[in-house]
Amino acid sequence: MHRRPLGIGLIGVGRHGLRYARHILHDLPSVSLKAVCRRNPAQGLDLPGAESVTVYGQARALIEDPAVEAIIVVTPPVFTREICKSAVRARKPLLVEKPLAASAADAEAMVSEAREAGVPLMTAQTLRFDSTIQEMRKRGHLIGRSERLRLTSHIEIKATTPGHADGYAKRGALLEIGVHMLDLVRFLTGEEVQEVRCTMDRLPPTAPETVVSAQLTTVGGTACVLDIARVPEGRVGSAEWIGLQGRLQADWISRRLRWIGNSESQEWEFSPSQTVLATLMAFLEAVEQRRPMPITGEDGLRAVQIAEACYRSAETGGAPVLVDRRS
Numbered sequence: 001m002h003r004r005p006l007g008i009g010l011i012g013v014g015r016h017g018l019r020y021a022r023h024i025l026h027d028l029p030s031v032s033l034k035a036v037c038r039r040n041p042a043q044g045l046d047l048p049g050a051e052s053v054t055v056y057g058q059a060r061a062l063i064e065d066p067a068v069e070a071i072i073v074v075t076p077p078v079f080t081r082e083i084c085k086s087a088v089r090a091r092k093p094l095l096v097e098k099p100l101a102a103s104a105a106d107a108e109a110m111v112s113e114a115r116e117a118g119v120p121l122m123t124a125q126t127l128r129f130d131s132t133i134q135e136m137r138k139r140g141h142l143i144g145r146s147e148r149l150r151l152t153s154h155i156e157i158k159a160t161t162p163g164h165a166d167g168y169a170k171r172g173a174l175l176e177i178g179v180h181m182l183d184l185v186r187f188l189t190g191e192e193v194q195e196v197r198c199t200m201d202r203l204p205p206t207a208p209e210t211v212v213s214a215q216l217t218t219v220g221g222t223a224c225v226l227d228i229a230r231v232p233e234g235r236v237g238s239a240e241w242i243g244l245q246g247r248l249q250a251d252w253i254s255r256r257l258r259w260i261g262n263s264e265s266q267e268w269e270f271s272p273s274q275t276v277l278a279t280l281m282a283f284l285e286a287v288e289q290r291r292p293m294p295i296t297g298e299d300g301l302r303a304v305q306i307a308e309a310c311y312r313s314a315e316t317g318g319a320p321v322l323v324d325r326r327s
Helices: 015-026 059-064 077-089 104-117 131-138 173-189 275-288 297-315
Strands: 006-011 031-037 054-056 070-073 094-097 121-124 146-156 193-200 211-218 223-231 236-243 246-251 256-260 265-269
Touching: 006 015, 006 059, 006 275, 015 031, 015 275, 031 059, 054 059, 059 077, 070 077, 070 275, 077 094, 077 104, 094 275, 104 121, 104 297, 121 275, 121 297, 131 173, 131 236, 131 246, 131 256, 146 173, 173 193, 173 211, 173 223, 173 236, 173 297, 193 297, 211 297
Parallel strands: 006 031, 006 070, 031 054, 070 094, 094 121, 146 223
Antiparallel strands: 146 236, 193 211, 211 223, 236 246, 246 256, 256 265
């Protein structure tokens, strides 16, 4: 029997939100974009195939639209808490772009409310769907017991709109781009982060940080070093994972992976990944088949909790801080 397309509501159609909109409109025939929400609804949605899409100026109006059955949130994280509360009350599954929230307290509340109501909540930690990262994780057994992990993420400085920093509660590179690295520690090692030491070039809320150096220790004993920065040019995305029996070196910008063993080595190169599309497909499949979310709200919460610990450590000059893993 032919099933009608699932009605999707998209909250946030800025630069990144438009990526979601294009995929929904053009790459996912099993769903239909019914509505979007943006600050200035008079701007409409100027995309091919979007002529019948309703444009709202308030998130609650979109959530209450009966044509909307599942919700995707691509807004600055200071807004996700209230949006999630409304979606949970309406009992509509939602996908929230990372970071899940601007603070651990908000993320904890979101996860708790969704869990108690039985409403599916997925965090869009899109880097998990990068082919190089997935293959690195798949080949983790080649290095034996995990000992060390170094993650580097340098992203170009971008022009931002007035109020951008407010959307991240005056927090900067760690919450905007480093949250991917915080999530990768757990995704690759399968271990929870126990303790952090962190320094930053600036301390929020005085000014958003642009350079972050963090040392994380997992419950399994993996020592992790994170180098996160906004740079004028020269994007870097790399990982080196060292174990008792060898090491894996990944560069997800050039899409290359190398394994170095005791007496041999091997290299692989991968095709480009459409991580946003893969994230959407995973979310929609879980909704339609009533399966658990592949990246849970709890996963998003853990990344924000680690970030919270990093900010506390930086405020004390890099002193060790234990990660509060309440959920």
